[in-house]
Amino acid sequence: MRKFFCRLLCVIVAMVVTLSCSNDGKTGGILEQVPADADLVVVGNVKAIVESAGGSLENSEIKLPQDLIDIMPEGTSLSLRDVNKFLKSSHVDLEACAVFGSYADDQGVVVLALNDKDLFVEAIKSRAYKKIKADGDMDVYAKYVLDGYDYVALNGSYAYLLKDAKTTKEFSPTKYLQQVSEGAAKKSFAETSYGKYIAGGNAIGVAASGNADIKQMLQGAGIPSAALSMFDGMICMRGDLSSNKCAVEIKMFDGEGNELKADKVMPFMDNSSTISKKAIAILDEKESVAYAFSLKNVDWNQYIDMVAQASGLSRADRAQLNLVLPYLENIDGTVAIGFGLANGLESVSGMYMGDDMLSQFSATIVLETKEGKAKRLIEDIKGMLEGMSVPFDESGSGISVNLAGFGMAGTLYAQSIDDVLVVANHPINKENKNIFVGDNEFTKSRFAAYGKLAKGDKLASDLKIDNDVTIACYSKPEIMGASMMLEIDGDAEGKAGIIQKLVKLVTKAGGKAS
Numbered sequence: 001m002r003k004f005f006c007r008l009l010c011v012i013v014a015m016v017v018t019l020s021c022s023n024d025g026k027t028g029g030i031l032e033q034v035p036a037d038a039d040l041v042v043v044g045n046v047k048a049i050v051e052s053a054g055g056s057l058e059n060s061e062i063k064l065p066q067d068l069i070d071i072m073p074e075g076t077s078l079s080l081r082d083v084n085k086f087l088k089s090s091h092v093d094l095e096a097c098a099v100f101g102s103y104a105d106d107q108g109v110v111v112l113a114l115n116d117k118d119l120f121v122e123a124i125k126s127r128a129y130k131k132i133k134a135d136g137d138m139d140v141y142a143k144y145v146l147d148g149y150d151y152v153a154l155n156g157s158y159a160y161l162l163k164d165a166k167t168t169k170e171f172s173p174t175k176y177l178q179q180v181s182e183g184a185a186k187k188s189f190a191e192t193s194y195g196k197y198i199a200g201g202n203a204i205g206v207a208a209s210g211n212a213d214i215k216q217m218l219q220g221a222g223i224p225s226a227a228l229s230m231f232d233g234m235i236c237m238r239g240d241l242s243s244n245k246c247a248v249e250i251k252m253f254d255g256e257g258n259e260l261k262a263d264k265v266m267p268f269m270d271n272s273s274t275i276s277k278k279a280i281a282i283l284d285e286k287e288s289v290a291y292a293f294s295l296k297n298v299d300w301n302q303y304i305d306m307v308a309q310a311s312g313l314s315r316a317d318r319a320q321l322n323l324v325l326p327y328l329e330n331i332d333g334t335v336a337i338g339f340g341l342a343n344g345l346e347s348v349s350g351m352y353m354g355d356d357m358l359s360q361f362s363a364t365i366v367l368e369t370k371e372g373k374a375k376r377l378i379e380d381i382k383g384m385l386e387g388m389s390v391p392f393d394e395s396g397s398g399i400s401v402n403l404a405g406f407g408m409a410g411t412l413y414a415q416s417i418d419d420v421l422v423v424a425n426h427p428i429n430k431e432n433k434n435i436f437v438g439d440n441e442f443t444k445s446r447f448a449a450y451g452k453l454a455k456g457d458k459l460a461s462d463l464k465i466d467n468d469v470t471i472a473c474y475s476k477p478e479i480m481g482a483s484m485m486l487e488i489d490g491d492a493e494g495k496a497g498i499i500q501k502l503v504k505l506v507t508k509a510g511g512k513a514s
Helices: 002-018 024-031 046-052 066-071 074-090 117-125 173-186 193-198 212-220 225-231 300-311 315-328 344-353 373-387 458-462 498-513
Strands: 040-044 056-058 061-063 092-102 107-114 130-132 139-145 148-155 158-165 204-209 234-241 245-253 289-295 331-341 361-369 393-395 398-402 411-417 420-424 447-453 469-475 481-488
Touching: 024 040, 024 092, 024 107, 040 193, 046 056, 046 092, 046 234, 046 498, 061 074, 066 498, 074 092, 074 117, 107 173, 117 139, 117 148, 139 173, 148 173, 158 173, 193 204, 193 234, 193 245, 245 498, 300 315, 331 344, 344 458, 361 373, 373 398, 373 411, 373 420, 481 498
Parallel strands: none
Antiparallel strands: 040 092, 040 204, 056 061, 092 107, 107 158, 130 139, 139 148, 148 158, 204 234, 234 245, 245 481, 289 331, 289 447, 331 361, 361 420, 393 398, 398 411, 411 420, 447 469, 469 481
């Protein structure tokens, strides 16, 4: 399997560097050349990727901006020149491309659409490919390489590329390519729910089936069998690019091609619940990174039973888990964590050096509990501190602990607010105007992670970043899937694509941060 992934990675890289665009119609046409039982399929809109990176496609050549070429490895830029030379002579249709493979066959195949079959044949002949006798009715060309042969099989107005393949008693490359073509003719990937889903992105689409080896490894690591059901079907991803945003959607399908429901993977909790606005409002305004999820009506006994059975826990280990069970059963709703730097890169340096660490950042932990349990937990904390002879101050429904007695600077705070337990390294307020409260995706999701770097922030100024940068990940109720997003606000001229902006931002910020 490792060999399969290495090969597939090589052909994916080759596709991204060499090929171009796909739209819904042409993507569907390419996927019609892929058999429905393929384990891994990648379709790409490299035209969109090239343009988003500030490049263009002119006269069948890929042109990239100089600032991107400058940071590319020398071998990659040389390969690009060779690729452009081939594209000009082969007249490959730059609006359709795909890569697919099978775990069992340990192969990866590139599919190209051809504008002119005769010109394409002349182009590959000029690169030392020779026509060979092959199984079936396809014309097949081969070229000797160090590890075997590269094969090109022509199937109508499409071409299959098979790299570094060897003929053995168990495997015939030409027979394999013929079987691929016949399999796609019987039922193509375009006809499946997976294929229809991944064809919907304007930049890239990926579909990967679960693998028995991975599933067995995860099972051995203690992952419950219910959670492993997500590997019975396909995990699919599709991505869209615009001038300011890169958006990626992930969706999981079961073995029958239906959208996988969260209740099948996590039957021990209410998967229809969403993040509480009341809870995330408590996160501090200075905290620009947040992580939150909803744990509503969780059957912790069932969860612990599943984990214990899957991982083969001993009775002693199981007993230790049961010690924390009463505390876990208090949780009923949103769990959220917020974090933010106090003073940009100076705070990063201060944390690294250990200088007054708690003052270098703001952090808040929020636990929504069952009725009355937050106050009960505060009382338990008081009892624990008294048992350890640790002094603390009481104020209303909360306490504070000065860490000087532990040889540290700073104070930790804990408070119950409307059945929400809050722990922070700063004074706690019931409501704050943080950026998460204003984002409706938080309260529509059962899981969310969010980070924002505003151009007026100290960290942005330190890194010389003059864009608003937002990274987010959301998971909706009831389904197994997620939406991820990277957004960088527009430049003054409004011409740069999201990839070009990201390259400039990382290059500038990386140099400054070092």
